[in-house]
Amino acid sequence: MEKDPNLLVGIEVSDDAGVYRLTPDIALIQTLDFFTPIVNDPKDFGRIAAANALSDVYAMGGKPLTAMNIVCFPIKEMDRSIMRSIIDGGLEIIHKAEAVMVGGHSVEDPELKYGLSVTGVIHPEHLLTNAGAQPGDRLILTKPLGTGILTTALKGKKLDERILGEITELMATLNKDAAEAMTEVGAHACTDITGFGLLGHALEMSKASKVGVLLYASEIPIIAEAMNFAAMGMIPAGSYSNQTFCAPCMDISSGIDPLLVDILADAQTSGGLLISVAESKANTLVQKLREKNTPAASVIGKVLEGPAGFLQVR
Ligand code: CO
Ligand code: CO
Ligand code: CO
Numbered sequence: 001m002e003k004d005p006n007l008l009v010g011i012e013v014s015d016d017a018g019v020y021r022l023t024p025d026i027a028l029i030q031t032l033d034f035f036t037p038i039v040n041d042p043k044d045f046g047r048i049a050a051a052n053a054l055s056d057v058y059a060m061g062g063k064p065l066t067a068m069n070i071v072c073f074p075i076k077e078m079d080r081s082i083m084r085s086i087i088d089g090g091l092e093i094i095h096k097a098e099a100v101m102v103g104g105h106s107v108e109d110p111e112l113k114y115g116l117s118v119t120g121v122i123h124p125e126h127l128l129t130n131a132g133a134q135p136g137d138r139l140i141l142t143k144p145l146g147t148g149i150l151t152t153a154l155k156g157k158k159l160d161e162r163i164l165g166e167i168t169e170l171m172a173t174l175n176k177d178a179a180e181a182m183t184e185v186g187a188h189a190c191t192d193i194t195g196f197g198l199l200g201h202a203l204e205m206s207k208a209s210k211v212g213v214l215l216y217a218s219e220i221p222i223i224a225e226a227m228n229f230a231a232m233g234m235i236p237a238g239s240y241s242n243q244t245f246c247a248p249c250m251d252i253s254s255g256i257d258p259l260l261v262d263i264l265a266d267a268q269t270s271g272g273l274l275i276s277v278a279e280s281k282a283n284t285l286v287q288k289l290r291e292k293n294t295p296a297a298s299v300i301g302k303v304l305e306g307p308a309g310f311l312q313v314r
Helices: 042-058 080-096 147-155 161-172 176-185 197-209 224-231 237-249 258-264 279-291
Strands: 007-009 018-021 027-035 063-073 100-108 113-122 138-141 189-192 212-215 250-252 273-277 298-304 310-313
Touching: 027 042, 027 063, 042 063, 042 080, 042 113, 042 161, 042 176, 042 189, 063 080, 080 100, 080 113, 138 279, 147 161, 147 224, 147 237, 176 273, 176 279, 189 197, 197 212, 197 237, 197 258, 197 273, 197 298, 197 310, 224 258, 237 250, 237 258, 237 310, 273 279, 279 298
Parallel strands: 063 100, 212 310, 250 310
Antiparallel strands: 007 018, 018 027, 027 113, 063 113, 138 273, 138 298, 189 273, 212 298
16 A cells, blocks of 8 residues: 555555656646457547546646556557547547647557546646545536447447447546536535446445545436337446446436436446536536536535445435
């Protein structure tokens, strides 16, 4: 275990990135993320992977400064132009984040993978983690759920171009605007929704913050088509393992459609921010998110005194 007074967020808490204080005013946020393609278009894959990697800096309220490419590429089987398109896509999003690409590393690998290592900054006193949620807070989600189910449908060649375009743009959308709105208003806690799904990440927040979390099933924004594909059984394995992981610390009202629960547990790629904000500021934050046109701006639940580390879905 690392012990250093300047290590503000380390590996022992399940948070989004590591944070190290450089001076009383500046802390460094460091994160990396890479994965195999989830869409077929190389440039879109690059855009999505970059937005996903940058998200961990935004989830802490930080500002990304620099990014480095991580490329695993089957150079003997695939044309180099594919690698260039992926990196171009990544670069486009890095520039949207107002960060700079400073280098990277590529290795030969039979399985293509791409992502970024990102460095950002934050004032240590403004650092947000998943541990700051307070009883009475409202929980706000900034992107709709369902990309795991829909990319599974894509692999099964069941997705039409229109929905593919929609989820591609959704996943390539940076959490920059959401993070800026959150910083302007002042929030207590934040995390981004990725592999553990909304349920997993909300449960992590309730454990880290030692509070209870109540989610309002009917208020949670979902991509309309996700329900249909869930009904067709297009549910990624990760969704089931997320439900198994959460089950001992979760109570779901009996009236809730099991297909909706599958979506709440759906592993997201480049999902939105889950923000815990004081009740008195919740409306202002929703308004700011709407002004910035974030993909969603919904109050989806609230924080309870207890039971700590426990999730209820009503
Ligand atoms: Co994260
Ligand atoms: Co991450
Ligand atoms: Co190197």
